[in-house]
Amino acid sequence: MAATALCWALRAVQQVLPSSCPRQVRSYYVDWRMLRDVKRRKIAYEHADERLRINAIRKNSILPKELQEVADKEIAALPRDSCPVRIRNRCVLTSRPRGVKRRWRISRIVFRHFADHAQMSGVQRAMW
Amino acid sequence: TSSVLSKDKDKSAASKDSTLDGAAKTQEDGAETPKQKLLDIIGNMKVEVTYRKKLQQLKASESKKQAMQQLEGLDSEDSVPQGITEDTLRGKPLNPELVKAASAVASSLPHNKKQTVSDLLAQLRRHEETTDKQKKRGTVNIRNVISEMTVKRQSPAQRGARISGRISLQLDEDGQRIRRERSSAQSVDSRSLKVGKRLNIFTKASTEPEHALKTVSSPTIWDLEFAKEVAAVTAQPPRNGFEEMIQWTKEGILWEYPIDNEVGMEDDAEFHEHIFLEKHLEGFPKEGPIRHFMELVICGLSKNPYLSVKQKVEHIEWFQNYFEEKKELLQEI
Numbered sequence: 001m002a003a004t005a006l007c008w009a010l011r012a013v014q015q016v017l018p019s020s021c022p023r024q025v026r027s028y029y030v031d032w033r034m035l036r037d038v039k040r041r042k043i044a045y046e047h048a049d050e051r052l053r054i055n056a057i058r059k060n061s062i063l064p065k066e067l068q069e070v071a072d073k074e075i076a077a078l079p080r081d082s083c084p085v086r087i088r089n090r091c092v093l094t095s096r097p098r099g100v101k102r103r104w105r106i107s108r109i110v111f112r113h114f115a116d117h118a119q120m121s122g123v124q125r126a127m128w
Numbered sequence: 129t130s131s132v133l134s135k136d137k138d139k140s141a142a143s144k145d146s147t148l149d150g151a152a153k154t155q156e157d158g159a160e161t162p163k164q165k166l167l168d169i170i171g172n173m174k175v176e177v178t179y180r181k182k183l184q185q186l187k188a189s190e191s192k193k194q195a196m197q198q199l200e201g202l203d204s205e206d207s208v209p210q211g212i213t214e215d216t217l218r219g220k221p222l223n224p225e226l227v228k229a230a231s232a233v234a235s236s237l238p239h240n241k242k243q244t245v246s247d248l249l250a251q252l253r254r255h256e257e258t259t260d261k262q263k264k265r266g267t268v269n270i271r272n273v274i275s276e277m278t279v280k281r282q283s284p285a286q287r288g289a290r291i292s293g294r295i296s297l298q299l300d301e302d303g304q305r306i307r308r309e310r311s312s313a314q315s316v317d318s319r320s321l322k323v324g325k326r327l328n329i330f331t332k333a334s335t336e337p338e339h340a341l342k343t344v345s346s347p348t349i350w351d352l353e354f355a356k357e358v359a360a361v362t363a364q365p366p367r368n369g370f371e372e373m374i375q376w377t378k379e380g381i382l383w384e385y386p387i388d389n390e391v392g393m394e395d396d397a398e399f400h401e402h403i404f405l406e407k408h409l410e411g412f413p414k415e416g417p418i419r420h421f422m423e424l425v426i427c428g429l430s431k432n433p434y435l436s437v438k439q440k441v442e443h444i445e446w447f448q449n450y451f452e453e454k455k456e457l458l459q460e461i
Contacts, residue, residue, distance in 0.1 A: 053446055056425070062417045064461050067454065 030095040037090055040081045047082035051075065166232040184226060187255045226252055397437040403430045408444045418451060418458075 029035045057063060057071040080086070091100050091107035099108040104120070115123045230252065234244035366372040376382040383391070405426045412422050425447065429440045451458070 049443075049446075053443070053450070057421075057450075060421065062421050062424070064417065064458075066457065066461055070454065070457065 030093070033097075034090055034095040037088055040086050043079060043081040044084045044087060047078055048084070051078065051082065163236060166236060169228065169232055184252055184255050187251065395436050401437050402440070405429060405440065405444065408441060411448045412451070422447065 029038065054071050054075045058068050058075070060068060088097050089100050089102065089105070090097050091110060092105045093110050094107055096107035096109070100106065101108065101111060104111060106114075111120070114120045115125070227249065230248035231241075231245050234241045234248060237244050366375055373382055377384060409419075409422055409426065412419055422444070425444070429435070429443060432440070435443075
């Protein structure tokens with residue numbers, strides 16, 4: 001368990017670009033929960049097609065019920081992380097699970113911080 | 129002088145130029161010697177004449193010398209009318225002023241006037257034809273001449289530029305420098321071998337040394353490392369926002385403007401391949417719930433604009449494999 005976690009951490013570490021101009025590069029994920037979320041997204045992407053097709057067989061009134069039961073068992077046999085329901089849209093910068101605006105993928109606190117520093121394009125303090 | 133005038137009149141009648149009659153009349157009217165009159169006419173004509181006519185007049189003066197040489201072996205006057213008829217038969221009539229000049233020059237000569245006039249007119253016609261040809265293909269001939277000239281003149285300048293470039297950059301390997309010198313020397317020295325219609329203009333000249341370099345040096349690891357070092361050294365940090373955006377666009381971080389909605393999408397299939405998918409249903413049984421199910425699948429796929437034809441075909445094939453695996457199950461039912 002610890003060994004696999006270490007492997008994942010190593011894979012998570014991105015290489016620094018060998019360029020002369022310094023640029024901010026994200027070398028680590030914010031925390032382990034974010035890492036697990038990234039894992040789930042990857043596996044869900046890989047199994048998305050299969051899940052779609054098996055669900056098409058299951059949610060069907062034409063095919064015989066035995067076939068649908070077999071399809072139920074098949075989809076249950078897929079890895080648990082492959083279902084998209086387990087993905088949580090966390091904040092990209094702080095990994096906060098709640099209060100995340102979908103358009104910017106950041107939590108409300110970070111959003112306020114950037115908007116006040118005029119670093120959010122087209123965002124202004126509301127006044128009416 | 130009377131014989132001169134009569135022969136001028138004959139020439140005018142033969143060449144069908146009314147202006148010659150005017151010239152002949154002026155010659156008649158002039159109390160001065162015909163030679164002086166002719167010189168005046170030539171002088172007047174030269175003032176009005178354009179560059180092309182000047183060229184042809186120069187050529188006429190050159191042809192005068194040739195005519196002098198030709199006159200030594202002259203035939204009788206029988207050849208003269210043939211020459212004149214030839215002139216008249218040719219498509220383009222000569223400029224009347226040129227004919228005037230030719231007749232004036234011929235009359236100034238001591239030898240047979242008609243023969244000289246016909247010869248001069250023939251020379252002028254040939255010059256006109258060559259100028260017409262040159263006008264049509266002028267660029268190519270000029271290019272030939274210029275390319276030959278530049279190969280000779282620019283080589284020391286090019287070599288100097290290359291050497292100065294090498295000193296400043298200090299990037300090329302020694303092997304590459306030597307190769308370039310060799311190739312440049314070969315290209316200059318072996319010009320005699322490559323004489324012909326080959327113009328070493330950009331494409332051919334550039335591809336030859338590239339091929340030579342590639343065949344000699346296989347990309348070793350050291351070459352790649354060196355290339356990476358060179359790229360790292362030459363890649364200066366961007367001086368302003370524009371250069372930063374250029375760099376980002378090269379890396380793929382920034383899209384290219386104006387935005388092309390179909391970047392990356394290269395679906396060459398036509399609409400009928402997207403919609404009429406029944407031909408892929410040949411592996412399925414023709415009746416039963418499975419066929420019904422697959423027809424619904426195809427109906428849905430035909431309305432899907434986001435998938436490519438390949439993806440749709442893969443979708444159907446997956447179902448085919450799935451149902452084949454479950455055939456035993458289905459037959460129990």
